[in-house]
Amino acid sequence: MRIRKEWTIAGSLELLAVALANWQALGGIRTDEAKYLLNIPYPHPPLARWIFSLTEAFPFQEMFWRLLLSTLVVQAVWIVWDMTRKFHLAEDRIMVCAGWLLSSAALTQAGAITMAQIMAVQTLAFLWLRTPLEADTGLASAIRRRPALIGLLWTATLFTSYPGALLFPIAWDALRRSGCSWKEMAAYLAGPAVLLALYTMTNPLALAIMLVHRNEGLGTGIAAKSAGFIRLWLVGGSGVASVAGTWGIIAVKRDWPLLFSSLLVFAFVLFSITPWYYSILFAPFFVGGLWKIFHHRRHPGAFPLSVCMIFACGLIVWFVQPSRTPGPARETMLAISGLAPESGEVLISGPFGHEWQYESRNVIRRYRSEFAKDAAAVVCLNPCEPMFDTSGWKRLPGTPVETWVRKRSIDRNTPDTI
Amino acid sequence: MRRRLQSRLFLMVLLVTGAVFCRQAWNLLPLFWDSNARDAAKAAVTAVAGREGWLLSDMLVNEVTPHDVRLTLRRHVRGTDPESCRLIALADFSIRTCE
Numbered sequence: 289m290r291i292r293k294e295w296t297i298a299g300s301l302e303l304l305a306v307a308l309a310n311w312q313a314l315g316g317i318r319t320d321e322a323k324y325l326l327n328i329p330y331p332h333p334p335l336a337r338w339i340f341s342l343t344e345a346f347p348f349q350e351m352f353w354r355l356l357l358s359t360l361v362v363q364a365v366w367i368v369w370d371m372t373r374k375f376h377l378a379e380d381r382i383m384v385c386a387g388w389l390l391s392s393a394a395l396t397q398a399g400a401i402t403m404a405q406i407m408a409v410q411t412l413a414f415l416w417l418r419t420p421l422e423a424d425t426g427l428a429s430a431i432r433r434r435p436a437l438i439g440l441l442w443t444a445t446l447f448t449s450y451p452g453a454l455l456f457p458i459a460w461d462a463l464r465r466s467g468c469s470w471k472e473m474a475a476y477l478a479g480p481a482v483l484l485a486l487y488t489m490t491n492p493l494a495l496a497i498m499l500v501h502r503n504e505g506l507g508t509g510i511a512a513k514s515a516g517f518i519r520l521w522l523v524g525g526s527g528v529a530s531v532a533g534t535w536g537i538i539a540v541k542r543d544w545p546l547l548f549s550s551l552l553v554f555a556f557v558l559f560s561i562t563p564w565y566y567s568i569l570f571a572p573f574f575v576g577g578l579w580k581i582f583h584h585r586r587h588p589g590a591f592p593l594s595v596c597m598i599f600a601c602g603l604i605v606w607f608v609q610p611s612r613t614p615g616p617a618r619e620t621m622l623a624i625s626g627l628a629p630e631s632g633e634v635l636i637s638g639p640f641g642h643e644w645q646y647e648s649r650n651v652i653r654r655y656r657s658e659f660a661k662d663a664a665a666v667v668c669l670n671p672c673e674p675m676f677d678t679s680g681w682k683r684l685p686g687t688p689v690e691t692w693v694r695k696r697s698i699d700r701n702t703p704d705t706i
Numbered sequence: 707m708r709r710r711l712q713s714r715l716f717l718m719v720l721l722v723t724g725a726v727f728c729r730q731a732w733n734l735l736p737l738f739w740d741s742n743a744r745d746a747a748k749a750a751v752t753a754v755a756g757r758e759g760w761l762l763s764d765m766l767v768n769e770v771t772p773h774d775v776r777l778t779l780r781r782h783v784r785g786t787d788p789e790s791c792r793l794i795a796l797a798d799f800s801i802r803t804c805e
Contacts, residue, residue, distance in 0.1 A: 322762075326782040326783075326784070327710070327782070328763045328782050329763070329766060330763060344784055345784075347787055348779055349784075434709075434712060435709065435712070435713070436709075436712035436713060436715070436716045439713075439716050440716075443720075468734035472713050475713055475716065476713070476716065479716070479717060479720045480720065482724065483720055483721075483723055483724050483727065486724055486728060486731055487726035487727050489727070489730075489731035489734060489738065490727055490730040490731050490734065491766075492734060492737055492767055493762065493765075493766070493767070494765065518801070525746055585728075635759070642763075642782075645761075645782050645783060646784065648783065648784075649783070649784065651781040651783055651788065652761065652781075652783075653758075653759040653760065653761075654756075654760070654761070655759065656759055659759055
């Protein structure tokens with residue numbers, strides 16, 4: 289009976305995951321998503337983007353990963369459920385789970401292809417592994433008996449995204465609770481960190497981009513930075529969990545590893561360029577804060593708090609919902625792909641994102657008029673200056689941006705009329 | 707005993723991977739230690755990218771010597787990426803394919 293109930297809940301959650309993935313897909317591929325799917329080697333370490341790139345040949349690669357990541361985020365609520373199994377009141381457990389599942393960040397980013405939500409789930413996993421256990425049973429306990437698995441999780445976290453290093457205090461605590469000696473902890477924690485430093489030295493582009501972003505982040509005024517931070521903090525916990533979770537982290541029975549990790553991540557968000565998808569980084573820490581509140585005292589307000597959370601989540605999601613308007617890349621490249629041969633290059637004038645590479649079947653090159661003689665198509669996002677010789681070229685009608693394709697390729701690819 | 711085996715296995719995997727990274731990083735050491743080499747490599751890569759219309763994110767620097775920069779030009783597209791090795795001379799930014 290209990291198993292049937294759990295399968296029903298898992299099925300309903302999966303339906304939610306499918307809906308969230310579809311919601312994200314409406315906006316088309318974004319530049320960062322394309323960068324990860326194509327395994328373009330910056331700014332993050334290679335693990336996740338390498339795994340993504342293994343599926344590059346799939347025609348449905350984008351939707352495949354949207355669904356998988358959405359499922360990962362939504363079904364991660366089971367980790368929270370397991371964290372709270374010592375709680376006596378179901379409403380307390382539901383409130384802590386709501387801290388994750390009703391986070392506006394989780395709902396509006398679940399189907400996006402970014403490293404942030406993977407790191408959020410990794411944070412949740414570390415918090416789960418350091419939850420006090422009542423008995424020597426269950427998956428968390430089995431993992432704790434094998435600290436190498438915690439070391440692997442730490443390695444995977446570091447090699448997924450650089451901010452993963454900020455989880456060092458809770459990773460250390462998870463290893464400490466698994467009964468590791470100091471030597472073992474040093475090997476499991478410092479080993480992967482040294483490996484990451486070595487990897488970074490092999491990829492100067494990642495280092496250069498990090499420095500550029502750091503300068504951009506530090507160059508923003510404190511008022512703009514604070515406003516961006518507060519916005520992400522609110523979205524991360526739908527307001528209610530933001531306040532309660534932060535209070536739980538700071539005020540309820542000092543938990544130094546959680547406090548240090550959350551301070552590091554909060555400071556990282558404050559001093560970075562605060563892209564919208566960082567808000568999900570807050571969510572697992574708010575879950576940790578809520579867990580502390582409901583673990584340390586019998587709180588009478590779980591039910592009203594859950595109701596407030598539902599309304600706050602609905603309201604915030606309404607304002608921060610993902611864009612449903614795709615950029616011009618897909619439509620333009622679809623028009624080109626029907627007409628241009630695959631062997632030629634597509635020249636693009638003006639600044640463009642990686643989504644143009646993702647949507648194109650042809651190699652992309654920056655526009656210069658002298659390259660046009662060997663090109664299959666030209667896209668003028670900015671005016672193509674100096675203009676190339678357009679004799680032998682046809683401007684495609686109906687594309688969102690000025691697009692030119694060779695006439696002979698049009699002739700070759702247009703089917704004969706019968 | 708099993709825990710010790712796990713930690714040794716873990717360290718061994720790290721050491722093997724670390725050795726591969728060390729070898730790659732060794733060829734790029736001038737970028738970190740010699741500011742002249744760093745500036746020269748940066749100027750060469752950006753100048754060639756601008757001249758050839760290549761994307762910087764497609765150019766993976768593999769080695770920096772006093773005379774040239776060796777890079778892998780990997781044009782990222784869906785499916786198999788066309789990849790080639792190029793040498794950029796630091797003196798005149800001329801390009802040749804690696805031997």
